[in-house]
Amino acid sequence: MKRRPAALALALAALAVAAVAGCGGPSADLYVLQRSGSIEGAKLRMVVGDGGTVQCNGGKQYEISSDQLIDARAIVGDLNGDEKEPGPARNAVNLKPGKYTILRYNVRTEFGTVSFSDSSRPQPPVFFALSKLTRDLAKNVCGLAR
Numbered sequence: 001m002k003r004r005p006a007a008l009a010l011a012l013a014a015l016a017v018a019a020v021a022g023c024g025g026p027s028a029d030l031y032v033l034q035r036s037g038s039i040e041g042a043k044l045r046m047v048v049g050d051g052g053t054v055q056c057n058g059g060k061q062y063e064i065s066s067d068q069l070i071d072a073r074a075i076v077g078d079l080n081g082d083e084k085e086p087g088p089a090r091n092a093v094n095l096k097p098g099k100y101t102i103l104r105y106n107v108r109t110e111f112g113t114v115s116f117s118d119s120s121r122p123q124p125p126v127f128f129a130l131s132k133l134t135r136d137l138a139k140n141v142c143g144l145a146r
Contacts, residue, residue, distance in 0.1 A: 027049045027050045027051025027052075027053070028049070028050050028110075029047055029048065029049055029050070030048045030049065030050050030072050030073065030076045030109070031047075031048055031072070031075075031076055031079070031107055031108060031109045032045070032046070032047050032048075032107070032108045033045070033046040033047075033048070033105060033106070033107045033108075033130075033134060034105070034106040034107075035103060035104065035105050035106075035134065036103070036104050037101075037102050037103040037104060038101070038102055039102055039103075039146070040145075040146075041144065041145040041146035042102070042103055042146060043057075044056060044057060044134070044138055044144070044146075045057050045058065046134060046137065046138065046142075048064075048072050048137070049061070050073070052064050052066070052069045054068075054137045054141050054142065055142075056137075056138060056141075056142035056144060057142075057144075059142070062141045062142060064137060064141055068133065068136070068137065068141075071129070071133050072133060074129075075126055075129050075130050075133060076109055078124075078125075078126040078129075079107065079109050079111075079114060079126055079130070080109055080110065080111040080112075087111075087126070088112075088114045088124060088126065088127075089107070089109045089111050089112035089113065089114050090111045090112050091112070092112050092113060092114070093114045093115075093116070094114070094115040094116075095115065095116040095117070095120035095121075095123065095127075096117075096120060097117035097119055097120055098117065098119030098120055098121055099119065100119055101117040101118060101119045102117075102118050102119070103117060103118045103131070104116075104117045104118075105117065105127075105130070105131065105134070107130065114127075118131065
């Protein structure tokens with residue numbers, strides 16, 4: 001009978017340690033994207049979470065598919081690179097817009113920020129992948145027009 005209170009105390013202590021360690025809390029952001037532009041519906045603030053969520057324009061959080069999460073993680077990996085081969089975010093790449101710009105992107109990751117437009121040249125392939133995923137998440141998950 002005396003073991004129950006001890007076991008209960010041990011279980012409560014383990015829960016307290018887990019809470020302090022952050023277990024069960026919200027996932028970290030993979031990236032925060034700001035999009036602006038010259039067309040209707042261009043303005044967007046998107047937060048993609050490592051737990052498989054997206055939030056558009058401060059609204060409700062939606063779950064994204066496993067494929068979309070894998071794509072988002074791969075994009076962030078390419079944006080960040082590593083210490084040996086830093087990616088655009090670590091290098092704070094800021095590409096100037098081209099002559100006929102419609103959309104402009106500003107993306108913050110854990111390791112830095114990149115800025116580019118749809119008409120910036122030369123763009124690394126990861127910028128095209130990011131633009132495509134942004135459109136997919138905005139339209140098909142958040143229900144936005146663009």
